[in-house]
Amino acid sequence: MSKKALIAMSGGVDSSVAAYLMMKRGYDCTGVTLKLFDNDESAAEKTCCSLDDTEDARSVCLKLGIPHYVYNFKDIFDEKVIGRFIDAYETGATPNPCIDCNRFIKFGKLFQRAEELGFDCVVTGHYASVEYSENENRYLLKKAPDITKDQSYVLYSLTQRQLAKTVFPLGEMTKEQVRALAEEMGFINARKHDSQDICFVPDGDYARFIEEYTGKIYPEGDFVDESGNVLGKHRGIIRYTVGQRKGLGLALPQPMYVKEKNLEENKVILCPNSELFSRELLANYLNLIAFDKIEQPLRVSARVRYNQKEQPATVYQLDDSTIRVVFDEPQRAISKGQAVVLYDGDYVLGGGTIL
Numbered sequence: 013m014s015k016k017a018l019i020a021m022s023g024g025v026d027s028s029v030a031a032y033l034m035m036k037r038g039y040d041c042t043g044v045t046l047k048l049f050d051n052d053e054s055a056a057e058k059t060c061c062s063l064d065d066t067e068d069a070r071s072v073c074l075k076l077g078i079p080h081y082v083y084n085f086k087d088i089f090d091e092k093v094i095g096r097f098i099d100a101y102e103t104g105a106t107p108n109p110c111i112d113c114n115r116f117i118k119f120g121k122l123f124q125r126a127e128e129l130g131f132d133c134v135v136t137g138h139y140a141s142v143e144y145s146e147n148e149n150r151y152l153l154k155k156a157p158d159i160t161k162d163q164s165y166v167l168y169s170l171t172q173r174q175l176a177k178t179v180f181p182l183g184e185m186t187k188e189q190v191r192a193l194a195e196e197m198g199f200i201n202a203r204k205h206d207s208q209d210i211c212f213v214p215d216g217d218y219a220r221f222i223e224e225y226t227g228k229i230y231p232e233g234d235f236v237d238e239s240g241n242v243l244g245k246h247r248g249i250i251r252y253t254v255g256q257r258k259g260l261g262l263a264l265p266q267p268m269y270v271k272e273k274n275l276e277e278n279k280v281i282l283c284p285n286s287e288l289f290s291r292e293l294l295a296n297y298l299n300l301i302a303f304d305k306i307e308q309p310l311r312v313s314a315r316v317r318y319n320q321k322e323q324p325a326t327v328y329q330l331d332d333s334t335i336r337v338v339f340d341e342p343q344r345a346i347s348k349g350q351a352v353v354l355y356d357g358d359y360v361l362g363g364g365t366i367l
Contacts, residue, residue, distance in 0.1 A: 014040040015132040017179065018125075020118055021045050021072065021080070023065025025201045026137030026182055028072040029190045032197060033181040034135055035076060042131070043073040043080040046117065048089040049212045068201045075198065085121055092116035094212055098222050101250040104273040105349025108166070108318075109210055115169040123174055133177045140164045141183025142175050151175035153301050153360040158186045165318050168353045168363035169299045219251040233278035235262060238271070238287070246280045249273050255288055255345030269345075289342035295352045295364030296334045302361045305329060312354040312361060314339070316346050322355055335364055 017039040019031040034041050045066045066082060073080035093112045100107035118136060126134045139156035140163050151172055156162040170178065182190060194202035213221045223229065230248030237243055244262045246252065251259075256270040260282075268282040293316070300306070306329035313322035314337055325339040337352055346366060353363035 014038055016040045016042070016130065017133050017135050018122070018129070018131040019043045019078075019135045020122060020137075021069040022137070022207070023068035023201065023204075024137065024207065025191060025194045025199065025204055026139075028069070028137075028199050028201055029193050029197075030135055030137040030181045031072065031076060031078065032193070034179065035078070037181075039133075041076070041078045041135075043069060043076075043078055044122070045069045045080070045082050046122065047082055047084045047086060048113075048117065049086065049094075068204070071200045083122070083125065085117055088121050089113070089117055092120075094225070097210075097212075097218075098226060100349045101218070101222060104249070104275050106253045106347040107349050108351055109212075110166045111169065111351055114166055119170055119174045119178065123177070126177075133179050135179045135181065137182055138163045138167060138180050139182055139185075140167055140180050142178055142180060148302070150302065154183070155355070155358045155360070156183055161187050164355075164360050165315055165351065165353050165363075168301070168351065168360050170301065171299065172301075175301070219248065222250055223248075231278065233280065235260065235282055236279050237268075238281060238283055243268070243282060249275065249278055249280060252280050254347040285344075288345045290346055291339050291342045293337050293346050293352060294330075294334060294367040295337065296367055298329070298333045298335055298362065298364040300362035302356065302359060306335065310361075312337075312356060314355065315353050316343060316366065317350055327354055333364075334367075 017034045019027065019034060019041055021027045021031060021043040023045065031041055031043055070080045093109050093116065096112050097107045097109045123134050139158060139161040141154045143152045143154055145152055153164055153167060153170060153175065155164045191202055209216055230250050232245050232247060233249060235243040235246050243264060252270045252273065254270055254272065257267060262268065266284060269285055269288055271281045271283040271287060273280050306327060310327050312325055312327050314325045315322050323339055323341065323343060325337050328336045330336055348366055350366050351363050352366055354361040
């Protein structure tokens with residue numbers, strides 16, 4: 013009897029080819045598209061989760077001869093992704109909704125649904141791969157060889173239980189190989205653009221989205237330097253992130269960047285670029301993949317944002333959920349709310365949320 017695979021199909025080329033490859037491996041496949049948010053269709057080509065995306069996924073499933081369903085996960089998405097996104101900005105952090113979507117939706121709610129329905133694995137079109145180490149008796153998460161497409165950073169929260177039942181068929185492929193295979197199969201989305209923006213903020217104006225979604229007005233306040241000198245007025249504290257220079261609306265003698273936000277006094281503190289660098293961070297909500305605990309100071313390479321090149325560092329585990337990371341060289345604009353992800357060569361050791 014064939015093993016059953018539930019394929020998370022966004023309507024893009026990656027998940028479509030993932031479905032095809034699982035069929036080639038002999039799996040009994042079912043495609044599912046997640047209804048997460050009611051998108052503005054006029055901006056939909058830059059994001060996922062639109063009506064056209066659902067139809068593209070259905071078209072591919074029809075061509076492959078496999079069932080296709082739509083699961084409505086809007087309520088949990090609203091709570092666990094949008095709610096956390098808004099809360100982060102309101103508390104001075106910089107959120108990463110793609111990590112939350114993977115943690116709570118694709119490998120949370122969808123994973124739970126797959127188990128309830130008797131599927132053997134959940135499959136996505138992420139560029140990464142899962143390996144089993146007999147020596148360690150653990151499942152490991154590995155980077156994609158195509159470093160320009162590697163998505164291991166947003167997958168660091170996967171647990172051993174989830175990794176044991178997760179398949180990433182594209183892990184060893186390049187994007188062009190995936191598109192070529194999709195064209196060979198005649199998929200409607202073979203040359204479809206990749207989604208680039210946050211699905212629920214298709215125009216990129218996250219501050220406007222937050223104000224409309226919450227019905228709140230975030231009042232103006234002062235831009236100040238590190239000595240407390242007033243430099244001008246900001247347009248609401250949610251509009252600014254650490255390291256930002258553009259969009260401040262100030263004419264100053266030298267370039268100034270957002271260093272931090274004082275929520276109590278509704279102030280945005282600015283500094284020269286040289287003051288944005290720091291060597292250390294604390295992170296919580298720790299998830300370790302390669303081992304259960306960091307017993308001794310551990311040499312790693314680490315990333316504090318998705319597109320950053322890995323940087324050499326030493327990590328110390330302070331308690332069950334908290335780590336301290338000390339970089340060899342100061343890092344620019346380490347941001348509360350983003351993820352720090354730890355690597356050993358091609359393998360993800362784990363990660364956490366920057367405090």
